[in-house]
Amino acid sequence: MAAIDEPRSGARAVDRAVQVLNCFEGDDPELSVSELAQRAGLPVSTTHRLAQALVRGGLLEQDPSTDRYRVGHGLATLARPALTRLGLDSVAPHLYALAAGIRITVSVSVVDDRDAVTVFQARPPVYFCHHQVPRPRQSLQTTATGHALLAYSPARATADVDLDRVRHIGFASELIETEDPIRALAVPIVGPHRQVQGALAVQARSARLDDELIRAVVPAMRIAAGRIAPLFQTTGGPAFSAAEFRSR
Structure with missing residues (x-):
């Protein structure tokens, strides 16, 4: 039996x-x-x-x-209702416009338990390479995408970077050590009620994504995150309060 x-x-x-x-x-x-x-x-x-x-x-x-x-x-057909619930049909044009403008793949991730999971990617029409594609599931504790979320969490989970600094400058940065090092950047997507609903991220070879390009890319990412925030809906993950989001 x-x-x-x-x-x-x-x-x-x-x-x-x-x-x-x-x-x-x-x-x-x-x-x-x-x-x-x-x-x-x-x-x-x-x-x-x-x-x-x-x-x-x-x-x-x-x-x-x-x-x-x-x-x-x-x-893909079965996934369509979930993508619609997330608002990605409305979000996609903004992401493709950003990707075309900065010539780097743009990714959107949400919280899933202890990970940040990529739910959408927009590739640029030119200058695309495989370095621009993040892992589909990334640790919240050790990645730029995770830090962009954790920095605004009420729990203020311990990470390998100074999360107060992420809050202060408004974005997270990560150097991925490989044979050809990769730089990743992420900004939070803040919803109508000042809750962080996800993160918008880019990554590319660090030789290309240098300080000068970062200064140009981050403002464009912030603008795009602000435009998609009212359209973007999440069904899970932690709620980040207005008090926790306010910059110092």
Whole structure:
């Protein structure tokens, strides 16, 4: 007899299918069945069966020439109501205008538990490179996007930077140490009731995003954040009070 708290086979299959879908949260647009199995922590045979079921349901697609899987159009269709609730249909034109103006990809993130999760990206028509794409899920404690949110939190969580300084200058900055270092910048999106609803961020090679460009980019980011704030809606995350938002 199965344990009382053990999920039924149908529920277990759904949980595993979700595990497979979550494998596409990263930067890789296409994955092989073996890569999916490794990321999901499932046997290859189980992963193949689940992936094929997801293909039949339109949630995944399989490239006939490589047999690799990618997110299907059906998943985008299911996501549309959530994007509409966030107000991203109205927000998108402002983000694309900003991206075109500063020639850097613009990302919007919201709080999800202890992480900042990217919910939208607007790429520029020129000067795009992969350095401009942030990780889809970032730590609140150690990233510019997270610091832009935490600096205005009533809890004032401890981070690796001086959050009072972030509050004072109005934006967060992070140097991502890689072979080709990357600079990330983020500003808060402040809603009608002076609550921080999310963060608007950009990143690029630090050799390009130098002090001079930062001085030009940050004001444009602040203006864009102010324009999208009344249009942007969140369904979760902490509420940041007016008192906590006021600059010193």
